Amino acid sequence: MAKSLSPKIQLPTPMKEASLEITGNHLNIKYLKLVNHTADGRKDWSYKEYSKIGDPFYLHWAMNEDKKKGLSEEEINKILARKEKDANKAVQGDRILLCQNHYNYGHRVTHVVETVSSTAEKTDQMWTRLVRLVWVAQDPWEKYAPQTKNVIGDFVFKGGNLISANAPSIVLNLDALK
Numbered sequence: 001m002a003k004s005l006s007p008k009i010q011l012p013t014p015m016k017e018a019s020l021e022i023t024g025n026h027l028n029i030k031y032l033k034l035v036n037h038t039a040d041g042r043k044d045w046s047y048k049e050y051s052k053i054g055d056p057f058y059l060h061w062a063m064n065e066d067k068k069k070g071l072s073e074e075e076i077n078k079i080l081a082r083k084e085k086d087a088n089k090a091v092q093g094d095r096i097l098l099c100q101n102h103y104n105y106g107h108r109v110t111h112v113v114e115t116v117s118s119t120a121e122k123t124d125q126m127w128t129r130l131v132r133l134v135w136v137a138q139d140p141w142e143k144y145a146p147q148t149k150n151v152i153g154d155f156v157f158k159g160g161n162l163i164s165a166n167a168p169s170i171v172l173n174l175d176a177l178k
Contacts, residue, residue: 025165025172025174026174027095027097027112027134027135027174027177028095029095029096029097029112029165029172029174030090030094030095030096030164030165031089031090031094031095031096031097031162031163031164031165032096032097032099032152032155032157032162032163032164032165032170033059033096033097033098033099033160033161033162033163034099034100034101034157034159034160035047035060035098035099035100035110035160036064036100036101036160043102043103043104044102045100045102045110045141046098046100046110047059047098047110047111048141050111050133050136051133051136051139052133053133053134053135053136054132054133055132055133056116056130056131056132056133057130057131057133058123058128058129058130058131059096059098059113059128059129059130059131060126060127060128061083061084061086061087061120061126061127061128061129061160062083062125062126062127062160063076063079063080063083063125063126067079080125080127083126083127084120084122084127086161086162087120087127087128087129088119088120089162090115090129090162091115091118092115092116092117092118093114093115094114094115095112095113095114095115095134096112096113096114096115096131096162097109097111097112097151097152097165098110098111098112098113099148099151099152099157100145101157102141102142104142105141105142105145106147106148107147107148107149108137108141108145108146108147108148109137109145109146109147109148109151109152109176109177110136110137110141110145111133111134111135111136111137112133112134112135112136112177113131113132113133113134114131114132114134115129115130115131116129116130116131116132117129117130135177137177146176146177150173150176151172151173151174151176151177152170152171152172152173153169153170153171153172153173154169155167155169155170
């Protein structure tokens with residue numbers, strides 16, 4: 001059974017915000033992550049139920065069920081080992097910008113989260129990290145969530161791994177999140 005998405009825990013005090021003038025990254029974004037709601041063919045939004053700043057939830061590093069077809073257990077375990085490594089890449093307190101591909105509404109930025117747990121945990125063939133909501137797009141996301149290209153430029157995701165916000169092909173425009 002998957003662990004509850006809304007943990008009831010006492011969270012540490014959030015990190016202090018950096019100045020926009022000093023860093024150009026006023027939300028201290030360290031990584032980007034593509035999130036796909038694959039259970040319904042990307043026709044729904046992931047983590048839609050988290051809309052209050054400070055809300056804790058488990059961010060997933062899961063293997064698409066369709067990709068498992070035809071793979072041996074050994075091949076699946078290798079992929080899950082890579083997912084574990086990626087889920088542990090961020091250190092406690094790092095912030096992650098979540099982007100989503102929706103079948104009907106395209107590529108959108110929906111959340112900024114901060115890692116709360118220091119390591120990933122395995123649950124039901126996926127890895128999770130406890131995170132806390134720092135920013136969320138105004139509802140309805142189809143109308144108000146900024147298009148990914150307006151926030152990170154022309155960067156194209158190739159999977160759900162963490163990508164450094166400092167990668168040369170990424171041009172952060174966090175003013176689009178205000």
